[in-house]
Amino acid sequence: MASPGNSSLGNISPDNIKRITRISVLAGLAIGIYALETLIPKPLPWLRLGLSNAVVLCVLTIFGLRDALIVSILRTAIGTLIAGIFLTPFFFFGLLGGITSTLIMGFFFYYVGNTFSLVGISILGALSHNTVQLLLAYSLYIKRVEIFYLVPVFILLAIFTGSLTGMAAIYLRGVLEKNLVTVEC
Amino acid sequence: MQKVRQRSRFYSLVKRFFKILTIGDKLLIVCLFISSGSSLLLIKNIHAKAKFCVISVNGKVAWKVPLSENREIVVNGHLGDSHIEIKNSKVRMLDSPCPLKICVKAGCIHRPNDMIICLPNRIIIKVTGEEKLDGITW
Numbered sequence A: 001m002a003s004p005g006n007s008s009l010g011n012i013s014p015d016n017i018k019r020i021t022r023i024s025v026l027a028g029l030a031i032g033i034y035a036l037e038t039l040i041p042k043p044l045p046w047l048r049l050g051l052s053n054a055v056v057l058c059v060l061t062i063f064g065l066r067d068a069l070i071v072s073i074l075r076t077a078i079g080t081l082i083a084g085i086f087l088t089p090f091f092f093f094g095l096l097g098g099i100t101s102t103l104i105m106g107f108f109f110y111y112v113g114n115t116f117s118l119v120g121i122s123i124l125g126a127l128s129h130n131t132v133q134l135l136l137a138y139s140l141y142i143k144r145v146e147i148f149y150l151v152p153v154f155i156l157l158a159i160f161t162g163s164l165t166g167m168a169a170i171y172l173r174g175v176l177e178k179n180l181v182t183v184e185c
Numbered sequence B: 001m002q003k004v005r006q007r008s009r010f011y012s013l014v015k016r017f018f019k020i021l022t023i024g025d026k027l028l029i030v031c032l033f034i035s036s037g038s039s040l041l042l043i044k045n046i047h048a049k050a051k052f053c054v055i056s057v058n059g060k061v062a063w064k065v066p067l068s069e070n071r072e073i074v075v076n077g078h079l080g081d082s083h084i085e086i087k088n089s090k091v092r093m094l095d096s097p098c099p100l101k102i103c104v105k106a107g108c109i110h111r112p113n114d115m116i117i118c119l120p121n122r123i124i125i126k127v128t129g130e131e132k133l134d135g136i137t138w
Helices: A014-037 A052-063 A065-083 A089-111 A118-142 A145-184 B002-020 B023-047
Strands: B052-057 B060-066 B071-076 B081-087 B090-095 B115-118 B123-128
Touching: A014 A052, A014 A065, A052 A065, A052 A089, A052 A118, A052 A145, A065 A089, A089 A118, A118 A145, A118 B002, A118 B023, A145 B002, A145 B023, B052 B071, B060 B071, B090 B115, B090 B123
Parallel strands: none
Antiparallel strands: B052 B060, B052 B123, B071 B081, B081 B090, B115 B123
């Protein structure tokens, strides 16, 4: 490990180094989960559990919105690179959906925080992710009203995947707070 | 013994899940379930607006029949006469001179944009919704 103040690192402050390391570790965790998730067989190609969203949610609650956005974008970019769908329609769906869902989760966490637990915020994130994907698919690729017949299915899916991800996020937050926060900061 | 342990573990997990949920969460989940169900009903109602059955032979529209009346139509195609039945606002191919009878096996159709296609006899049956309005695009 390079010590802070080493000349090869320029004038990056120790706090910044800590933050960069933290983001890299958490983004790595999210990418690993994303890559493992693509191995799970699924009936439809765009259907996924979104467990890597739990990492983003944890980062959001512990370190703030900016770090969460960075982790979310890195997760989609590198995760799709590993899954082999980089720069395909799925990549753009995932990228925009990830950014929007992170922003919406951040909004609800900071402004309506006490009303919802992490499960509720995660459900809202999954819902916004699905909505953005549906709107994008409609406006860019399919252009038929019939695609909105999928809305009830997507809402139901958002409830189930969102609550699962929220549970995972609560568990992960406990682990992270015990191990990462106390050691690093 | 093992099975009992597994079950109790699952039960405690579910119990923990419901303990975590706040009132806002529960309201959100109930609202989402309701909106999902209501949008499903809405879509069913959109489907119910099927009105006409368009039968084309050799690419040209030969018949345009409202689905509301029960009748049997005999259409003269490339190979011979096809019998088409409209009953209870559903359309089906009763009999066809084609060799594989795929159009007969397709069964009843009733939703807008559903189709029965008989290639050997060159007949296309299509259900449409509102007159002159096949779909809406922006």
